[in-house]
Amino acid sequence: MNGRGLITATMRELERVKVIEAVIEGRLRCFQAAERLDLCERQISRLCRRYEADGPAGLVSGKRGQPSNRELPIDLRARAMALVRERYADFGPTLACEKLAECHGLVLAKETVRRWMRDAGLWVPRRQRPPKIHQPRARRACLGELVQIDGSDHRWFEDRAPACTLLVYVDDATSRLMALHFTATESTFSYFEATRAYLERYGKPVAFYSDRASVFRPTYSRTGARGVTQFGRAMYQLNIDTFCANSSPAKGRVERAHLTLQDRLVKELRLRGIQTMEAANAWAPAFMAAYNAHFAKPPRSTFDAHRPLRDGEDLDAILTWRVTRKVSESLTVLNDLMIWLLEDTPATRRLIGHYIDVWEYPDGRIELRAGGVALPCVPYELPEIDQGAVVEHKRLGPVLQVAQAMQAQRDNRRVSGSPSRTNRGAAVRKPATLPGTKKARAFTQAELNETILQLATQHAKQPEPASKPARRSARAH
Template structure:
């Protein structure tokens, strides 16, 4: 075996040479060599004869340098790559493989297409691509020119209270915290409350910079055009621009502030024994002043870009949830699983079949408006308790599950401990026995609940079962 063969030989072939040499020299038996190389003894005998005839070169695989018996035809590869280069040059291997089978009847394995496209230079593996360079963006020049906003869902009160969300407003030019607002979830009304406090304190900034949550960017489109969220509509009426960041590092000022707040603010709340959102919002002003004195940067320009609110800008009317609903023939309006009855007047009769505006305020008030005039109505709360197919943002899913569990437990307790008339006149719920050595009853467990439900279901089935009577009808029933 010459030097070139040694270079190209694999470790497995080198091991084979050593074993066969040991067999020929008598240092190893055939069955031992067969076990070591995972071959049969007859194959070991063949390899020994090849080694004696041709030396180490006789042990080299005869398939080396030859195409595989399973290799696809060269014409098929040329045809597939010609189609990919002509029509699917910017396609990924998976999609290109699907289109070749769907449009041209060329069925290939996805990895085969991937290898061919890589060899032809039509696709570069992700690991070999040049990494994108994200250069740092310079701060804005003035205060109020760009304000980054975001919410942080975190156990701010540790184990003293459930987790909640902190809405943070950070100025891009100075890294100054402009607003802190504790709320249950990162919702539109939560941002309305925080934004109202911001506007009343500083005025209107030039723009808000946020992430792509559904509060700021709609997740649906109509006729190819993306709609407008309630927050975006309110900011448009206030003449404040809104921009969404393409990535979290793009709004790094507020993301960096989250890390500091989740450390310092949590400990400050612990030292003061604060465990409610109301008390935390009252303390937020003092913490904000201390934070800005420690971490805020001076702006490059002393100009303040905030604008005062105009006299015609009513925040009570602007910061509302507005939807349009159609008036039915019976002068009713359905919104959010609640039916509203309009007063029967000449003006309301003219609204049948037309759409009116439904305004919901942050405090829960509902107004039905037509041409800017509030209409008198009576709520007919028939479907309010039914929550069918509610759309929940991924950031609010944890809170929504907690609310669902609490409501389910409340409904289960109401059903189990209801009056006999509401439980089909069944037996009263068996109270749990007292714990040994105590006078207090033990907690009502899930096993007790399941047993009680089974008893009630059995009694209900017995009541519904008709008594058997002789006759044709009972015989047909059986």
């Protein structure tokens, strides 16, 4: 008990002595003393008899200085702390409590273990821990040694066009803008397109440094193993390392570039009246030149770490989406809600029951390959059924716009047919207005696909398969 608790207990006991003396001297009645001390009258009578027999010492509680009835044995605490020091010194109280019960049969409350570990100096409460210090990391020595990449979803064209994503490539050694690419959403094929332009202009850097988005870092499978993403596989084939940052400050150069671009680039686009991603991508090199002249830093070394592309490195083949699919007994391959019919030949019959590669190109072409050889095939489409897609929060806005456009088109189809008897007198619905258009009218499928193209349906690739119309329009982009 601390000093404040002792003072409180002493004042309470002095008050009790005064009240009991008053009852014995006849200055207070028992019921009055009971109300003042919040006790019953029978207890007041007992205290009076103790005071008459032993004086003020008789009013002291007999439990003072005695261990609590709920206190655990001392040897149990010593045994538990010995085990924690020996095996679980770096464990938290909750995990240490679980291991004590699981491995040693010591069933304790986690708060008890927490208090014991705190008293023994084996665990420090979070509030008492010193704050983490993130010291700045030194820049890399030369150009192309490390390139930070990230996407920024922003209203780059303000109210002149819907929000889109800007993929930014920043060199770590110089803070130079290496590439700017406006795209609908942050997807694998968007990074393929931007990375291809980077490689064709500068060559291959040593490494790319990114965040832990699903484009760069795969999620765990059901077996607990971590695979590789399509972007990681392509960079491995090009002999380019990829690293993921643990936090946003770790890739602070590209994060600070986002803030500058969201201020300066938005205003430059406004002054030039640019309101489309195509026009912005065409003008981006001029902006990068002016930006680098103002903000770029000289590298410590004049050596350029970029490497040229080798003769055998075909970017058309490397920057593809590749999956494996099984050939059925009927010489068919199911991929993305579409059945592909293989040509019936002795060579393809030997592939029954085996897995082959399905290559999807950014322009929407599909190739079925076995042993590096393309197989002749024709598509056979399944009925269009929308599947629930897993969409990251960064791409939720464009996905909802796509859903609205597709729903509007389906509504137009329903009201354009002959009315049934039940709704023959019903009013015809107003034609839908697709996002990005001004007039309300019915749209053809080609116009719908073009609108969906502008609304960034590239979300279908990450991280789970989405509906077929959205995936196809994204790959065509």
